Ligand SMILES: O=C(O)CCC(=O)C(=O)O
């Protein structure tokens with residue numbers, strides 16, 4: 385098990401089906417068919433039942449920056465616990481370093497504009513969001529359905545888009561090898577054009593999360 389809330393290429397590639405994408409600018413991986421269809425339907429049900437408007441940690445004055453809805457997935461639910469176990473096996477990160485799992489739901493026209501998942505170390509909200517658990521390290525994202533049109537996740541710097549596909553996991557390191565934040569992780573959850581889009585997001589921190 386890793387210590388600092390970090391996974392690694394060596395750890396991830398130990399798992400069958402994990403592919404590293406060939407970019408030097410960031411560490412980026414995918415794993416297709418990570419979740420079983422029944423598992424995904426259960427989590428979509430939970431998202432439908434408990435969704436609320438998504439929020440932004442660092443408000444930037446654009447009310448349309450993140451227009452999706454979010455669901456805090458209950459850590460006591462067996463489907464959520466199973467997901468936590470699958471993620472820990474995949475990434476080797478001590479679950480204590482994980483933020484609570486979230487589900488996201490995008491309706492037609494909804495998006496999450498280009499952003500990085502790490503917090504700005506010089507930003508005014510650093511203390512508020514990072515004083516206990518430290519910086520975000522890795523992001524794990526799982527698409528829960530095939531979207532009829534739109535809804536891709538686009539990494540702008542490397543010009544790589546991931547098409548939503550039920551069960552596909554995409555993960556990346558938000559930090560560079562020297563431990564500094566990596567702006568090449570800039571990504572855009574693009575507008576859904578037809579149908580709905582459901583994803584799971586899991587973020588990890590340098591230090592244990594410490595609150596629930
Ligand atoms: O929905 C997506 O494609 C991206 C989601 C995302 O970037 C996030 O929740 O941080």
Ligand SMILES: [Fe+2]
Pocket residue numbers: 499500501571
């Ligand atoms: Fe993101």
